[in-house]
Amino acid sequence: xxxxxxxxxxxxxxxxxxxxxxxxxxxxxxxxxxxxxxxxxxxxxxxxxxxxxxxxxxxxxxxxxxxxxxxxxxxxxxxxxxxxxxxxxxxxxxxxxxxxxxxxxxxxxxxxxxxxxxxxxxxxxxxxxxxxxxxxxxxxxxxxxxxxxxxxxxxxxxxxxxxxxxxxxxxxxxxxxxxxxxxxxxxxxxxxxxxxxxxxxxxxxxxxxxxxxxxxxxxxxxxxxxxxxxxxxxxxxxxxxxxxxxxxxxxxxxxxxxxxxxxxxxxxxxxxxxxxxxxxxxxxxxxxxxxxxxxxxxxxxxxxxxxxxxxxxxxxxxxxxxxxxxxxxxxxxxxxxxxxxxxxxxxxxxxxxxxxxxxxxxxxxxxxxxxxxxxxxxxxxxxxxxxxxxxxxxxxxxxxxxxxxxxxxxxxxxxxxxxxxxxxxxxxxxxxxxxxxxxxxxxxxxxxxxxxxxxxxxxxxxxxxx
Ligand code: BYC
Numbered sequence: 001x002x003x004x005x006x007x008x009x010x011x012x013x014x015x016x017x018x019x020x021x022x023x024x025x026x027x028x029x030x031x032x033x034x035x036x037x038x039x040x041x042x043x044x045x046x047x048x049x050x051x052x053x054x055x056x057x058x059x060x061x062x063x064x065x066x067x068x069x070x071x072x073x074x075x076x077x078x079x080x081x082x083x084x085x086x087x088x089x090x091x092x093x094x095x096x097x098x099x100x101x102x103x104x105x106x107x108x109x110x111x112x113x114x115x116x117x118x119x120x121x122x123x124x125x126x127x128x129x130x131x132x133x134x135x136x137x138x139x140x141x142x143x144x145x146x147x148x149x150x151x152x153x154x155x156x157x158x159x160x161x162x163x164x165x166x167x168x169x170x171x172x173x174x175x176x177x178x179x180x181x182x183x184x185x186x187x188x189x190x191x192x193x194x195x196x197x198x199x200x201x202x203x204x205x206x207x208x209x210x211x212x213x214x215x216x217x218x219x220x221x222x223x224x225x226x227x228x229x230x231x232x233x234x235x236x237x238x239x240x241x242x243x244x245x246x247x248x249x250x251x252x253x254x255x256x257x258x259x260x261x262x263x264x265x266x267x268x269x270x271x272x273x274x275x276x277x278x279x280x281x282x283x284x285x286x287x288x289x290x291x292x293x294x295x296x297x298x299x300x301x302x303x304x305x306x307x308x309x310x311x312x313x314x315x316x317x318x319x320x321x322x323x324x325x326x327x328x329x330x331x332x333x334x335x336x337x338x339x340x341x342x343x344x345x346x347x348x349x350x351x352x353x354x355x356x357x358x359x360x361x362x363x364x365x366x367x368x369x370x371x372x373x374x375x376x377x378x379x380x381x382x383x384x385x386x387x388x389x390x391x392x393x394x395x396x397x398x399x400x401x402x403x404x405x406x407x408x409x410x411x412x413x414x415x416x417x418x419x420x421x422x423x424x425x426x427x428x429x430x431x432x433x434x435x436x437x438x439x440x441x442x443x444x445x446x447x448x449x450x451x452x453x454x455x456x457x458x459x460x461x462x463x464x465x466x
Contacts, residue, residue: 008074206246222313
């Protein structure tokens, strides 16, 4: 592992002069983008960050104070397995591909570009949050997430430059030109164009949207295109922290809300400076529905083609499945016909987006159970909306459903949507609570402190030297 090269890497960049030159040309543009679109302010502050120093499962991370622009962005792939074989699809058991299979070049480039695009997009969405952090611990976690998303962009740009020639280089340039929420040059997937401008949004985003990242990366980590698989495998080790930030972040807001509800003996805790459960529920509905869109259509020939070609597998393909061909079998998907929900049998390979979405929902339900434990004392529960609710992609887009997934008319949806999705007033109320707390050991009144700090340090530790 070459940690001290201009572009730290474990892919022998030193020996591949063409690739190194191309990436070194991209590097200053990346830094320009980071300065323009990365966290606003704080660039000269020392942050207690984790940095990759190895790619081994244990001991890959080193913790120390770093200024964000000096973070070790680089290219780290999990070590190759000897004699690795394609793990699923029509080429099951054949040696893994070291180059992009010709007939799938465009499709694979699109997957890599789509994955890549989400990384800078999320940094852009979160750009202003540092100014309203609830504690130094949370501020540090925000920046950790941001620099790692930056590194994930590097991971994908390495693939584009290394394996897709000239159009890969052009795509890499465009990744620095699109902007989250900009109508003229938006990010590719809609969840990444939504504003994420308060900390409840941030926690819901890292809970639900980053979790889509976990499932997409897991499916790509199974890929028979070995450089993609090894890249995603290492990204996943970093991703776990982002999910912890989201799940415990929402959990800590719920915990504080429950505490204030008990104190006030009422659901309305606005006057005490807490976020009512009804607003937390609406943020869950909003981010879950946008994140469900990220899995693509329920019935998808793309997903079937990718699986057949051995390029995109299922979650834990090797661990959980015995039949890696998935040629047989059907999956039942509720679809809309003549204004009614009916069930359609779909060949399994065409339903793999939906299969992955199901795994994801089960994982969200697990977190929901944890949050609900905190609410037992106040006799209320949070829930996940039905997967058909508020969808913009796939079978359910263009139709209207209530929170339980029953089909309703557009007029009915419009008249009830303020009960289900955050209103302008809800957002303004949450925004009104977002005053920064930056004294070590102190925390904002709308969120509970974490159960433990980072890397054995206490909550009171000075995670960012302001
Ligand atoms: N928005 O067969 P279909 C993360 C298009 S998050 C707009 O249903 P497919 C992160 C599609 O392009 C993880 N368009 O879907 C999180 C196609 O167009 P054409 C990001 C969409 O292709 C937080 C048509 O609809 N990673 O890492 O099987 C912070 C029919 O497509 C959408 C990935 O997404 C959409 N949501 O699957 C930081 C992995 N969905 O061909 C980071 C890479 C579909 O008719 N991406 N369409 O013109 C993929 O694997 C796939 O592109 C998708 C879609 C899963 C997104």
